[in-house]
Amino acid sequence: MAASAPAGLQAERTYLAWSRTSLAFAVNGILLLLRYETPGPGWLHWVAAAMAFVLLLLTVVMAMRRQWVLSHKPLPEPIADPRVLQVLGYGTLVLGITILILLLMV
């Protein structure tokens, strides 16, 4: 049975993958607020950046929660948690659409 195998390294790798994903949100948030030209970021830039930072925090929280669940026995069954992936997927989708609109408006 799967649950009897040591879960440590697998859980750790998954946690690191979540952490890297949260950093990718940070990069997007920071890029949105930096500007080459003199007028500062527009309101939609602030909205998109805020969204990126909220997603960053959510990702960190979900990563920690997931790490905790995966490193404690018994492992949940099914072990997959579609809700956290759903939050991440829809969140990134909304961020992408917002940035697309922003790019076309600028």
Added chain:
Amino acid sequence: MRRLRYGIYFKSRTMSRRNRETAEEREPDYRFTLANERTFLSWIRTALALLAAAVAITQFLPDFGTPYLRKTVAALLALLSIAAVLGSALRWEASQRAMRREAALPRTAMPWLLALGVIAIGMLVIALTLVYGSR
């Protein structure tokens, strides 16, 4: 005998109907589930990298090409990013379902789409640089 729960989440009526018809589904080795999750996360990061490139082009390259062409390149990157997010969710669900049925993993055109998209955008950027030069 347990019914699959994933179909409900990334909504698709055909998928959940198919799930109801399935008799045999078992929880796969947890390592496979976690690997699938990491693959999903990798695709999300790829999408975010494309998005960051789109933002960077509009914010940091005010002299690149013309405003209209610059916007086109950025929009193409953002669209590719959105496609990657959608694909990653569908891919995660399809893989998870296949693993629960001990079936072969479904084929996917996603790596090809990504590669062709990045190549096309790269060639567009090269063409713009050659035509307009770097000022």
